[in-house]
Each structure stands twice: as C-alpha cells, then as structure tokens.
Amino acid sequence: MGAALTRYRVIAWIVGVVLILLVVVGMPLKYAFDNPVVVETVGPAHGFLYMIYLVAAFDLSRRADWPLKRMLLVMLAGTVPFVSFYAERRVTAWLDRPVTRTPEPVAS
Amino acid sequence: MPTPGDAKPSRPRGSYDTVSETAAVPGTLDAMRWLWTPAWIARHVAMVVLVVGFLGLGWWQISRAAAGNSLSWGYAVEWPIFAGFVVYVWWREVRLARRNAEGAAEPAADPADAPTVEPPPAATIGARPAVRRPVRVARVPVDGVPGDDTDLAAYNDYLSWLNANPGARPGDYPG
Known part of the structure; x- marks a missing residue:
C-alpha cells in the first residue's frame, strides 16, 4: 500500500504540474501570442504522463479496495487543473494512516 | 456463526x-x-x-x-x-x-x-x-530486557506441564 500510494502521489504531482504548465502557460502563449511551442512539446507529453497516472490510480484503487465510482472520480480529477492536487491530498488522507507498530513479544 | x-x-x-x-x-x-x-x-x-x-x-x-x-x-x-x-x-x-x-x-x-x-x-x-x-x-521485536529469557523459560515449562497433564488445574502446578 505504501509504495503504491507513493507512486500515485509522485505521478499525480507531475501530471498536475504539467497540466498547469499546459493551461496557464502554454495555452495563453499559443492563442494570445501565437507561439505554440509549449503546447506542442508539453501537450503530447502530458497525454502519456496521464496514462501513467491512470495506471497508478488503478493500481492503488485495487490495493485499497475502492469502489469503482471512487476510482473513476480520482482518475477524472487528474484531468482538471488544480483539482488534481486536491485529489492527491484527499487520497493521501484516506490511505496514509500512520501504521501503529506496537511492539510484539517475539519468542526467538 | x-x-x-x-x-x-x-x-x-x-x-x-x-x-x-x-x-x-x-x-x-x-x-x-x-x-x-x-x-x-x-x-x-x-x-x-x-x-x-x-x-x-x-x-x-x-x-x-x-x-x-x-x-x-x-x-x-x-x-x-x-x-x-x-x-x-x-x-x-x-x-x-x-x-x-x-x-x-x-x-x-x-x-x-x-x-x-x-x-x-x-x-x-x-x-x-x-x-x-x-x-x-x-x-x-521488544527491546531485549534482561530477565526476560528466564521468565519465558519458566512460562514455557508451565505450559508444557499443563499440556502433559490435561486434567490439571493451574493451581496444581508444582513448579
């Protein structure tokens, strides 16, 4: 669970940053200043990164036994600028409970 | 059930x-x-x-x-x-x-x-x-506390005695 959550958080953060880069920087550059270089490079890259995000979210949802609806919501949240960060925090709050490691007597 | x-x-x-x-x-x-x-x-x-x-x-x-x-x-x-x-x-x-x-x-x-x-x-x-x-x-594992092993050995002796004497009550333990 811990490793799957970490994978999800890393790729969620990357996808979120790239998406904001695309929407906040790339699109104004392309449509207002007629300079499509950012959109051309970051656009397709975001698509492939989002695929990794989907796989990580799917993997995490299976391990956490989420219902289908929650899994789809988390996947969709990755497509909305800024919301993806909120989703990542929500998911982390759901899953990242501190593991209570109570000492256990071991007869060795 | x-x-x-x-x-x-x-x-x-x-x-x-x-x-x-x-x-x-x-x-x-x-x-x-x-x-x-x-x-x-x-x-x-x-x-x-x-x-x-x-x-x-x-x-x-x-x-x-x-x-x-x-x-x-x-x-x-x-x-x-x-x-x-x-x-x-x-x-x-x-x-x-x-x-x-x-x-x-x-x-x-x-x-x-x-x-x-x-x-x-x-x-x-x-x-x-x-x-x-x-x-x-x-x-x-619990941090090693000195004295644990003898307690554990005594308890294990007690358990094996209980196992060897199925009808016995804990108060009958001679040890």
Missing part, C-alpha cells in the same frame, strides 16, 4: 446476490445473468460510449494529422490507448465481481483460514486464497 437451532441458512453479511441463488451451470448464459442488472448495464453502456468516443477522437486526430497538423500524431496514438484502458478497467471490474460472487457462492470452510488482514468489503473471499498476495506483517 449460526447457532445449531437456527432455521435460517447462514449467509455472508451484505452479500446476498442472485448468483448464489441460481444454480446455473458455469459458462452458460444463465451464469452470466448477473451481468445484466441495471447497474451493470450502465457500466457496459458507459464502457461502449467511452470506447467509441475515444476512438472517434483518435480518428479525428488522425484526420487532423493527415491534414498537416503534426502535433496531432501524438494525440492520434494516445486516444486509442485510452480506449483500450477503458476496456481493461471494465474487464477487470467484471472479473473482480465474478470472483467475489464465486467466493460468496461457496463460502470458505473456515473464516480463520482467510489469509487476509483487512476484511473484504462486500463479499467474502475464500475459494481462491492462491490469488491473494502474501501478507507481510511488520514485527517489531
């Missing part, structure tokens, strides 16, 4: 389903009927709509790419992959539901045998313990 005098058949909580009711032969259409509930029809329809939509978007990008928009080649590759992912998620969902249904249909012999730490949400697992991941439990 059902009491012996219980008239009602015991059933895993919250997992009453038609799958375990109908004695349909596996592999027949009758056995697949549970895929034809309204919730499942909605999922099938959503899957088909998404796949057709994604493939349509891919085709649109191909036509744009053919018209000279080189950026569209990337998207033309991505949309069919997303469509394939939708099919994959749909198939995994069907398989998971089928597994849970099978587990509910033939309850596990002993609940203590279920090799999981977390209780399954809807249906029981059972029937297929082989597909579950092995559970790794973090064991934190």
